[in-house]
Amino acid sequence: MAGSVLVVGLGGTIAMTSTAGGGVAPKLSAQQLVDAVPGLAATGIEVQATTFLNRPGASLGVGDLVELVRIIEASSAAGIVVVQGTDTIEESSYVLDLLHGGDRPVVVTGAMRNPTQAGADGPANLLAAVVIAASPEARGLGCLVVMADEIHAARRVRKGHSTSTAAFASPNGGVLGYLVEGRARFVNRVDGRIRVPLPVGSPSVGVCVATLGDDGATVGVLAERLDGLVVAGFGAGHVPEGWVDGLTAAAKRIPVVLASRTGAGPVLRETYGFAGSERDLLGRGLISSGYLDAYKARVLLHLTLAAGFDRERIAATFAVAGNG
Numbered sequence: 001m002a003g004s005v006l007v008v009g010l011g012g013t014i015a016m017t018s019t020a021g022g023g024v025a026p027k028l029s030a031q032q033l034v035d036a037v038p039g040l041a042a043t044g045i046e047v048q049a050t051t052f053l054n055r056p057g058a059s060l061g062v063g064d065l066v067e068l069v070r071i072i073e074a075s076s077a078a079g080i081v082v083v084q085g086t087d088t089i090e091e092s093s094y095v096l097d098l099l100h101g102g103d104r105p106v107v108v109t110g111a112m113r114n115p116t117q118a119g120a121d122g123p124a125n126l127l128a129a130v131v132i133a134a135s136p137e138a139r140g141l142g143c144l145v146v147m148a149d150e151i152h153a154a155r156r157v158r159k160g161h162s163t164s165t166a167a168f169a170s171p172n173g174g175v176l177g178y179l180v181e182g183r184a185r186f187v188n189r190v191d192g193r194i195r196v197p198l199p200v201g202s203p204s205v206g207v208c209v210a211t212l213g214d215d216g217a218t219v220g221v222l223a224e225r226l227d228g229l230v231v232a233g234f235g236a237g238h239v240p241e242g243w244v245d246g247l248t249a250a251a252k253r254i255p256v257v258l259a260s261r262t263g264a265g266p267v268l269r270e271t272y273g274f275a276g277s278e279r280d281l282l283g284r285g286l287i288s289s290g291y292l293d294a295y296k297a298r299v300l301l302h303l304t305l306a307a308g309f310d311r312e313r314i315a316a317t318f319a320v321a322g323n324g
C-alpha cells in the first residue's frame with residue numbers, strides 16, 4: 001500500500017501526558033504521536049504530521065474547524081487524519097463532513113486511554129486512521145471516524161460511553177466498515193451527503209432537552225436569546241404540553257428543529273396527535289431533524305445559519321441530511 005497522508009493534531013487524550021499539578025493534559029505533538037505508532041513505516045504510506053492545536057476536545061470550536069478545513073484544502077496529501085479529543089468527535093467530524101469539499105478522505109480519530117495508561121488505544125487508532133485515509137475505497141465518503149478498528153460515517157457516529165475503548169457506535173444504520181488485517185473493509189454505504197458553504201456569520205444556536213415535568217420556562221427564555229434552537233424531544237419527537245405555545249412563538253421568529261433525545265431512530269411525522277406530539281409540533285412550523293440526533297442537528301443548524309440560509313432553505317437541507 002502507498003499514498004500520502006497528512007496527520008493534523010488538535011490535542012485530546014491521545015496527546016496527553018502527566019502534568020505537575022496532577023492529571024493529564026494535551027502536550028504531545030502530532031509528530032510525536034506518529035513516531036510512537038508501531039508498524040506505521042511497514043505500511044509504506046508516506047506520513048507528514050503537523051500540530052494545529054493542543055487542546056481538550058471540550059475547548060474546540062467551529063471557528064477552529066473552519067481553520068482546519070483551510071489546512072486540509074491547502075494540503076496535497078491523498079488523505080487527511082485529524083487527531084483530537086474524543087469528547088467532541090461526534091460533532092467536529094460532522095462539521096468537517098459538511099464543510100470539506102472534494103473526495104479526499106478525512107478521517108478523525110483519538111483515544112480513550114491516554115499514553116500513560118496500560119493498553120493505551122491511541123497508537124492502534126492512529127495506525128488504522130492512516131491506513132483508511134490512504135485507502136482508495138474511502139474516497140468520496142466524506143468525513144469518517146475511526147476508533148477501535150471500526151469505520152463510522154460522521155453523520156451517524158455517537159460517543160456512547162465515557163471511558164470504554166468501544167465508546168463509539170453508529171446506532172442508525174451501523175458501521176461503514178472495519179480495519180481487517182491492515183486493510184479497510186467497507187460493508188455498508190451512506191448516501192445523500194450534503195455540503196454547506198463556509199460560514200460568513202456566527203449564529204447562536206442552542207439545544208434544549210425535554211425532561212419529565214419541565215414547565216417550559218427554560219426553553220422560552222433560551223429561545224429568546226438564540227438565532228436557532230434544537231429541541232431534543234422525548235421518543236419520536238414529543239415535548240410536554242406546556243412547551244407548545246412557547247415553541248410555536250419561537251418557530252415564528254427563528255428556525256426551531258425537532259430531534260429525539262433517545263440517540264437513535266427518526267423523528268416521526270404523522271403518528272401521534274396529542275398537544276406536544278411530533279405531528280402537532282411540525283404543524284406549528286418546527287423543522288424535523290429526521291435521523292439526525294440533537295447534536296448533529298445543532299451542527300447543521302449552526303452551519304446553515306452561519307452560511308446565511310433562510311428558513312426554507314434550512315428546512316430543505318434538513319429534509320436531505322436527515323434522511324438516514
Ligand code: ASP
Pocket residue numbers: 011012013014055056057058084085086087088110111112
Ligand atoms: N476524554 C477525552 C478524549 O478522549 C478528552 C478530550 O476530549 O480532550 O480525548
